[in-house]
Amino acid sequence: MKSVTLKDVAKAAGVSYATVSRALSGSHQIGSDTRERIIKLCDEMGYTTNYVARSMVTKRTGLIGLVVPSIDNQFMSEIAYYAEMSARGHGFNIMLCNSGPDLKQEKTVVKLLLSRQVDGILIVPQSPKTYENIRAFTDQVPTVFLSENLRDQPQSYVAVDNSRGTYIGTKYLYELGHRDILYFGRRHTATHQLRAEGYIRACHELELTPRFFNSEFTRSSISNGYQLAKELFTKPIDYTAIFASTDSNALGLLKAADDARIDIPGTLSLIGFDNISSTALPRIELTTVEQPKRDMAVQAVDMLRDKIENGTQGYVHQILMPTLIKRSTCRNLNEA
Amino acid sequence: MKSVTLKDVAKAAGVSYATVSRALSGSHQIGSDTRERIIKLCDEMGYTTNYVARSMVTKRTGLIGLVVPSIDNQFMSEIAYYAEMSARGHGFNIMLCNSGPDLKQEKTVVKLLLSRQVDGILIVPQSPKTYENIRAFTDQVPTVFLSENLRDQPQSYVAVDNSRGTYIGTKYLYELGHRDILYFGRRHTATHQLRAEGYIRACHELELTPRFFNSEFTRSSISNGYQLAKELFTKPIDYTAIFASTDSNALGLLKAADDARIDIPGTLSLIGFDNISSTALPRIELTTVEQPKRDMAVQAVDMLRDKIENGTQGYVHQILMPTLIKRSTCRNLNEA
């Protein structure tokens, strides 16, 4: 269990431990012959540098805190995957925290991460209130958000262009011949306001009348979508397509549609938003608008690295383009 | 950016910084009046203890390395969720690493975690070779595996009883009237050998003849399952049920069955293994054998905590019971 330290290899090499440190760090304050000798000795003795001791003096841990509402969520786990890969490629490690359902826990974990001396924090906010919830800490450590929920806040974030996502989605439905499109799902957070906005904008351009069926749910989940759709389908269906605010909602609606024997896409077309991996599954094949999760993650860590390594001040809003993923839940009315 | 240290609050309180440390740590070596005064002062000044400095002296980081092949994988992200929750509840934080597709990267991240001075490692191996791949490190830090791949190795692990899982699954199919059951998928890793074993054992008990359709794939994925099933369905179907070695394989087979217009469960019943969350989706509703991911995760961190905090030597194999999740892909032949 006792690991070998700089002192140990210094003694073995007959040099001071400062020299060993220099040999490892690639400093040019050292002769190339002694460097090689020391490096060889190091892995002979199985030396590995102690990051926590290094952190003590360098004031940098090489740690990035990743806080997500819950990692068992396809969107977040994909983000986490790419973020970790990219971060590690640049010498950073990820400390993972679930911020859980309530703001208290979210605050707790970012406090914890500060105690852990992380160099930066990557956070997908659990609610629009997240910003004020952790505002006290965001000036203590570089932070970038993964959400468009903070439009008017002096915080860095990267996100898809939510508005454009719904915009291109409804345009696509229009091209397919749909003239009565219902927007289904959440509307009351900033992100979802933007999505609704893009839908409205497209409607106006195409001279369609926007129609909403809203939920008061604070969380998009399949079961919430299911419940809401159950309610929706008690009423007559006087529309040919539905734009669901999230894939989860769309999946819930799909289930309710099956219950009600409503054929999708036969009698009703459906499009979602996010392109979580479940949407590609057989028998689902949901047409949807993709959030470029990979790009989001790597751009977020790039942004964070810039803040950390260059001490960049100020904030930047990085908006990524959504793309349409055409699958099997939208019917082309023109080919009738 | 400059944070307040023990010294700062000591100066403000007019005591030595050892006293402040004692006040925070709940030591009895201090008067209750001064303790309260100091504690109040601490959060007035916004003091938070520096974990890396503490780690220097205590030789404990309170960090657990979690290495998974890839976190964007429903099984692993669920494990990660419960592991993080449980770990944090006990004062530990999770350092997340994707071990990627190759053994080299797995070894690299484990080495990295050692440098990071983690107190323990939780690892879901990416291959049966993982054990020898990282054997050099497992005696340097408490390690527990999340896999039944190491039966004969002196390593701690927690896993489902894979053999029992397929055993109860095929018994269930039998009860439903199935007499010709094909086992579909992988067979050549220890885990999958065990699954095949349970199937064979049940077959013998029930006087059925075990039949296999094997893949040489080293990884269970939907697309691999799809390809394999494509091949399978070129031949005549002289069985009434299929036991897929993993849910992923089952999902791929489902797609191939749809392609081939084979009705599931109408003409063919299907059962999977793992109960990844996708299996519960509408239009999928896969009957499957569940791995108790939550229990696995918390038991794994319990085991790890025991090793860390009590220095427990030796190894323990914790086998958890699988449960059958009855959904909609198995037809009851008795109700014909």
Added chain:
DNA sequence: CTGGAAATCGTAAACGTTTCCGCTTTATTT
């Protein structure tokens, strides 16, 4: 009133690095 135990607090060492400073030795310049 006194002796000693208990309570409270300060001093200092230690953890394993990195890095500044200065010393010696070698190489370069005029």
Added chain:
DNA sequence: AAATAAAGCGGAAACGTTTACGATTTCCAG
């Protein structure tokens, strides 16, 4: 050949804690 620069290395401080040890004070029993 002498003066100067540069290269290579050691010494020591510093990072912010915890904790063993020792010193001082308080308190109560005898």
